[in-house]
Amino acid sequence: MGVNLENKLVVALSSRALFDFEAENQVFDEQGDDAYERLQLERADLPAKPGVAFPLVKKLLAFNDDGEHRVEVVILSRNDPVSGLRVFKSAKAAGINVQRGVFTRGAPPFRYLKPLGAHLFLSANDADVGGALDAQFPAARVFSQSVVDAVRHPNELRIAFDGDAVLFSDEAERVFQSGGLDAFQNHETAHAARPLPPGPFKPLLEALHRLQRAAGEKVAIKLRTALVTARSAPAHERAIRTLIEWGIGVDEAMFLGGLQKGPFLKEFEPDFFFDDQLTHCESAALAGPTGHVSAGVVNIRRA
Incomplete structure (x- = not known):
């Protein structure tokens, strides 16, 4: 076979x-x-x-x-x-x-x-x-210049994801790019009960949680995930409701409202962080391994 x-x-x-x-x-x-x-x-x-x-x-x-x-x-x-x-x-x-x-x-x-x-x-x-x-x-x-520390928290795999254009589609990001912050907040408030379409990294998050369930207590390593997003209230609600609808939980959620992500990721100490915006990647790379997801409206290179 x-x-x-x-x-x-x-x-x-x-x-x-x-x-x-x-x-x-x-x-x-x-x-x-x-x-x-x-x-x-x-x-x-x-x-x-x-x-x-x-x-x-x-x-x-x-x-x-x-x-x-x-x-x-x-x-x-x-x-x-x-x-x-x-x-x-x-x-x-x-x-x-x-x-x-x-x-x-x-x-x-x-x-x-x-x-x-x-x-x-x-x-x-x-x-x-x-x-x-x-x-x-x-x-x-x-990001080849990322801080790499292969020995920190050896029994915990920590992965952090941006929301829009990474875990979620870029639907809301397109509203922000075309209409600004007020239009974005109004759009997300009006659609709070409607789950966001999936983004390119939803399959990975699902696979990671299947892996954790399959391993259970059989191995020492555990998974810890975080959503690290520029969203803030009231736009946070749609993101949370989307994860609930998908049946996927995250251990930490950071709604930063435009604050630099690097200092928060430095505290979380990810083994990898995924974001679609280069400015966030540059900030995050100072905290740990980082990858740029060249998807969505802010990365028009392939459209």
């Missing part, structure tokens, strides 16, 4: 998302593919430092600690297969159980998300993230 990843939480990510290959990538930018491949081969036995997504991956794989295969992590990379040697060696040295990888030597890799059944794609390449989002997969571009 063939192996399949059904009923697993599948995370696909580029090598630059999992490991710090920024210096090597500079060689690629300045000298090209051949020089990059030679450098990675020369460094094949030199373990790479943790990248932005390393804490997230490490803790997700801890949901397999009782021997039950619940989470699968796959490298999905524009790297050449030779450079992939260092990726697998670095994963082994770090104690990260990564067994599968697809290396495309510069070709867009996101087309392989479908056969993987991926619930999340993380990459340092904005075009690949955009292609994944267009294909209806949760995806984010990692």
Whole structure:
């Protein structure tokens, strides 16, 4: 019988998302593919430092600690297969159980998300993230300058999400962009009882909660989630009612009314935070691993 990843939480990510290959990538930018491949081969036995997504991956794989295969992590990379040697060696040295990888030597890799059944794609390449989002997969571009601390709260996986254009659709954000804050508040008050349409990251939040329920008390790692949004009262009500309608809870909700998110995320200490606005990502990156979700009306790049 063939192996399949059904009923697993599948995370696909580029090598630059999992490991710090920024210096090597500079060689690629300045000298090209051949020089990059030679450098990675020369460094094949030199373990790479943790990248932005390393804490997230490490803790997700801890949901397999009782021997039950619940989470699968796959490298999905524009790297050449030779450079992939260092990726697998670095994963082994770090104690990260990564067994599968697809290396495309510069070709867009996101087309392989479908056969993987991926619930999340993380990459340092904005075009690949955009292609994944267009294909209806949760995806984010990692902020390589994010603060990374792989050892904090080791028995708790903390993930924070923005609301509009991330967990929810950008319906309300479009009202704000076209009519301003008063129009937005009036619109959300009038539609408070009508759930927001789902955004690109609703499937990931659902999959994470299925994972937590499946693992229960069998593993030490626990999931803690937060909604961190620029909404404030009275627009908070529609967000809360939407989550109730979906049957999905979050552990913390921060309705910040335009305040910078970074200081609040610094207290929450996320292993990853997802937001659709670059200014929020820049603030959040000072607190922990951050990914830009290039979806919605504020990211018109693909419309």
